[in-house]
Amino acid sequence: MTVNELPLVSFFKRMVDPFIMLGSLYLILLVQEERFDGHYLVLMIIVFFVATYVYEQIDLYRTLRSGRLLAYARDIFIGWAIVVAVLLIIGRATGLEYRYSKIALLTWFGIAPIALLLSHLAAHWIAVRRSQGGELRTALIIGANEPGFKISESISSNPYLYIEVHGFFDDRNQIRQPASLSSPHLGTLAEVVPYVRQHNIKMLFISLPISAQPRILNLLEDLQDTTASIYFVPDIYTFDLMQARLDHVGGVPVVGICETPFIGINGVIKRASDIVLALVIQILLLPVLMVISIGVRLSSPGPIIFKQRRYGLNGEEIIVYKFRSMAVCEDGGMIVQAQRNDVRVTKFGAFLRRSSLDELPQFFNVLQGRMSIVGPRPHAVAHNELYRKLIKGYMLRHKVKPGITGWAQVNGLRGETDTLEKMQSRIEFDLDYLRNWSLPLDLWIIVRTVREVLRRNNAY
Numbered sequence: 001m002t003v004n005e006l007p008l009v010s011f012f013k014r015m016v017d018p019f020i021m022l023g024s025l026y027l028i029l030l031v032q033e034e035r036f037d038g039h040y041l042v043l044m045i046i047v048f049f050v051a052t053y054v055y056e057q058i059d060l061y062r063t064l065r066s067g068r069l070l071a072y073a074r075d076i077f078i079g080w081a082i083v084v085a086v087l088l089i090i091g092r093a094t095g096l097e098y099r100y101s102k103i104a105l106l107t108w109f110g111i112a113p114i115a116l117l118l119s120h121l122a123a124h125w126i127a128v129r130r131s132q133g134g135e136l137r138t139a140l141i142i143g144a145n146e147p148g149f150k151i152s153e154s155i156s157s158n159p160y161l162y163i164e165v166h167g168f169f170d171d172r173n174q175i176r177q178p179a180s181l182s183s184p185h186l187g188t189l190a191e192v193v194p195y196v197r198q199h200n201i202k203m204l205f206i207s208l209p210i211s212a213q214p215r216i217l218n219l220l221e222d223l224q225d226t227t228a229s230i231y232f233v234p235d236i237y238t239f240d241l242m243q244a245r246l247d248h249v250g251g252v253p254v255v256g257i258c259e260t261p262f263i264g265i266n267g268v269i270k271r272a273s274d275i276v277l278a279l280v281i282q283i284l285l286l287p288v289l290m291v292i293s294i295g296v297r298l299s300s301p302g303p304i305i306f307k308q309r310r311y312g313l314n315g316e317e318i319i320v321y322k323f324r325s326m327a328v329c330e331d332g333g334m335i336v337q338a339q340r341n342d343v344r345v346t347k348f349g350a351f352l353r354r355s356s357l358d359e360l361p362q363f364f365n366v367l368q369g370r371m372s373i374v375g376p377r378p379h380a381v382a383h384n385e386l387y388r389k390l391i392k393g394y395m396l397r398h399k400v401k402p403g404i405t406g407w408a409q410v411n412g413l414r415g416e417t418d419t420l421e422k423m424q425s426r427i428e429f430d431l432d433y434l435r436n437w438s439l440p441l442d443l444w445i446i447v448r449t450v451r452e453v454l455r456r457n458n459a460y
Contacts, residue, residue: 016123017055018048020115025108032104039099046090051083073117080113136164138199142192142219143207144170144185147233147252151205152183154252161249166199171215189215193222200314201226205254207233223258224393227314230258242396242435260399261437269439274373277446278366285360292357296323299348305361310378315398318370320378321361325349356453362404374442375403376430387423397430407433407441410448 022044029036091097139155141148148168155163167186186195195201204223208216216232223230231254242258262270282289296304305321312318326345345353352358365371371378376397379387388394408414408429413422433441 016119017116018052020119021047021051021112024112024115025104028104028108028111029101032101032107034101034104039096042096043087043100046087047083050086051079054079054082054086072120076117076120077113080109080116084109136162137202139163139165139203139205140186140192140196140201141165141168141183141205141207142170142189143209143212144168144172145207145209148205148207151207151233151249151252151254154249156182163203163249166195166201169195189219192219193226196223196226196228201228202314203229203231205231205233205249220258221392225388225395227395227398229256229260229399231256242399242431258396258399261434262400266437270372270442271369273439273442274366277373278363282363282367288357289360292323292352292360295348296325296352299346309381310402311381311384311398312370312378313398313401315395317381318365318378318402320371320402321364323349323352323358323361325352325358359404366404370401372401372403373405374445375400375406376433377406377409377426378402387427390420391424391427393431394427396434397427400434405445405449406430407445410445410452414452 025040025044025047026036028034029040088097091100141151152165152168155161155165165183167184169187169189169192170185171188192204196204206216206219220230231249233252233254293304302324304324306324306326307319307321309317310320326349349358362371363373366373384394406429408426411429413426413429
């Protein structure tokens with residue numbers, strides 16, 4: 001997904017388009033009572049690859065993002081005409097054209113582009129309604145110069161970007177900006193981070209010249225204590241990157257240097273896998289959950305479920321569920337981590353902690369959308385406020401949803417982190433996970449988690 005695209009648009013681009021093109025053919029065959037055989041399967045495979053390539057070359061989504069709906073419709077039909085022409089050439093060259101129903105194909109050639117157009121217009125309408133409901137992405141521009149002004153003009157002239165620029169930050173006293181720009185000068189670079197925190201800014205575009213590299217480096221270091229996505233203009237950078245990607249905003253090139261891996265189709269895959277796995281696990285473990293609930297109730301006075309405030313996606317507070325394993329429920333400004341032979345831990349709670357069964361209620365957090373099965377483990381709010389001041393890049397782990405298990409936990413950093421060095425090592429693994437995420441990596445972490453739990457190491 002580019003800076004311009006919302007997840008809904010990217011989802012249609014990668015998943016729904018092939019389904020519409022191929023699904024419409026299958027429905028036509030059903031209506032016309034044509035037999036679906038291997039030849040039609042081959043046709044679908046060819047269409048998938050040809051159409052994907054053609055529409056990527058045309059970049060028809062660019063015209064929709066700029067609001068040119070007529071040009072967008074034109075691009076859909078031109079692209080489909082190219083696909084049909086390629087299919088006819090292949091059919092004639094291979095002799096396969098005689099294997100298909102001409103009526104079915106002609107009907108499909110006419111219906112498919114209309115279905116594509118209507119589906120994207122529907123997605124576009126939904127995205128507009130969502131943006132009108134307050135889901136505009138807030139942004140700042142760091143550097144009141146020509147690249148910064150061009151970014152601002154591009155955003156203001158493209159309402160379908162769903163970005164709202166609050167203004168500019170620059171150390172210069174005299175800000176010479178075009179009279180057409182309505183975005184104000186908000187302050188100096190030293191005031192950027194407080195403003196980002198206070199107004200929950202989602203995006204920053206840094207357009208400072210390369211001669212300002214020391215100031216940029218200082219600003220990037222300070223911004224690591226926020227969850228804002230950062231884009232650097234122009235495309236020259238020498239920084240430690242996270243999910244870096246070349247991008248553009250209204251045709252202006254930018255480089256994303258600090259972004260979440262779960263955008264576009266990756267976000268859809270991540271969420272879908274979370275829902276499926278969480279539902280299956282909860283159903284299979286329902287008897288276990290009931291037995292544990294009875295055991296917690298009998299072990300000591302207090303609630304069965306322990307609720308604790310944690311930091312979730314974008315550093316926002318969430319409520320995380322666990323089976324209560326202690327005789328107390330601490331959730332204040334000072335929290336002492338559980339240690340070996342901790343007197344606060346009940347006997348039954350010690351068993352739950354060693355086996356990690358106390359974490360099972362967090363699958364409900366996954367279904368709620370607050371957590372993921374795999375991701376950086378959520379820390380108590382008190383611990384976050386402590387370590388974000390001591391460890392560089394600590395808050396970057398909150399660019400994704402916290403997980404029930406994570407890359408750090410399967411690499412020996414599960415349980416108590418009684419030294420700053422241990423916590424630093426955990427954060428390094430968390431950030432490494434963000435840089436290298438893939439679905440196979442998630443599945444591998446789950447497999448290793450099961451193995452680690454069976455060993456019952458490091459949990460008190």
